[in-house]
Amino acid sequence: GAVVSQHPSRVICKSGTSVKIExxxxxxxxxxxxxxxxxxxxxxxxxxxxxxGSKATYEQGVEKDKFLINHASLTLxxxxxxxxxxxxxxxxxxSAQQRNYGYTxxxxxxxxxx
Amino acid sequence: DQQVKQNSPSLSVQEGRISILNCDYTNSMFDYFLxxxxxxxxxxxxxxxxxxxxxxxxxxRFTVFLNKxxxxxxxxxxxSQPGDSAVYFCAASLISNFGNEKLTFGTGTRLxxxx
Numbered sequence: 001g002a003v004v005s006q007h008p009s010r011v012i013c014k015s016g017t018s019v020k021i022e023x024x025x026x027x028x029x030x031x032x033x034x035x036x037x038x039x040x041x042x043x044x045x046x047x048x049x050x051x052x053g054s055k056a057t058y059e060q061g062v063e064k065d066k067f068l069i070n071h072a073s074l075t076l077x078x079x080x081x082x083x084x085x086x087x088x089x090x091x092x093x094x095s096a097q098q099r100n101y102g103y104t105x106x107x108x109x110x111x112x113x114x
Numbered sequence: 115d116q117q118v119k120q121n122s123p124s125l126s127v128q129e130g131r132i133s134i135l136n137c138d139y140t141n142s143m144f145d146y147f148l149x150x151x152x153x154x155x156x157x158x159x160x161x162x163x164x165x166x167x168x169x170x171x172x173x174x175r176f177t178v179f180l181n182k183x184x185x186x187x188x189x190x191x192x193x194s195q196p197g198d199s200a201v202y203f204c205a206a207s208l209i210s211n212f213g214n215e216k217l218t219f220g221t222g223t224r225l226x227x228x229x
Contacts, residue, residue, distance in 0.1 A: 006157070034217070043118070043219040044158070044203065093157050095217075103217065105150075105157030 002028050004096045006106025013084055013113055021079045021109045023094030029074035030096035034103070035067075038091040047092075050077055084113040117141045118206050120220035128228050133191040135223050137204035140185065144206035144218075149178060149189045152201045152222070161202075162189070194227045201225070
């Protein structure tokens with residue numbers, strides 16, 4: 001079946017530094033990729049939607065300059081958390097959509113900013 | 115504004131019995147509903163879905179029921195097995211203003227199957 005690889009699975013970084021999270025669709029081409037964030041005891045919140053070769057569409061309240069999304073190819077999307085602060089600590093999950101086949105999720109990245 | 119709600123954060127069920135997980139939504143524009151299962155430190159995996167034009171979809175031990183008038187859906191697992199212990203998310207889909215399909219998730223219900 002469709003597999004989405006997300007890494008790193010865990011990352012600890014210092015406040016003020018940037019962290020890049022990668023999401024790859026291993027055996028299919030993802031027409032659209034989604035980035036979610038999950039706070040403790042909260043639902044998965046959609047941050048942005050990206051289509052290959054075009055700018056990401058961000059949800060209301062998500063800072064574009066802070067959460068940089070690049071979708072350079074049909075199999076790779078990256079989320080860069082710039083100038084991370086402790087309040088950015090969260091669980092980030094990507095999802096790749098294959099046309100007519102639905103969504104496949106990555107395994108998530110636990111980001112801790114100290 | 116939580117458009118998709120799962121009011122039970124946790125549920126414990128005896129092995130072999132039926133597990134019923136509930137989900138309510140507020141947006142009548144949702145046209146497709148999905149259930150995902152999530153183990154710790156893993157991403158959600160797709161379980162079963164239902165279109166808004168149907169009221170029931172069955173796949174093996176899993177059945178999803180949709181009551182559009184009540185804006186309510188439920189997932190039935192029977193018989194429940196220990197491996198079913200996980201967090202279950204319901205999600206609702208609609209086409210966003212930008213033309214993309216967009217999923218809205220509930221807060222999840224932690225199901226524990228008691229051997």
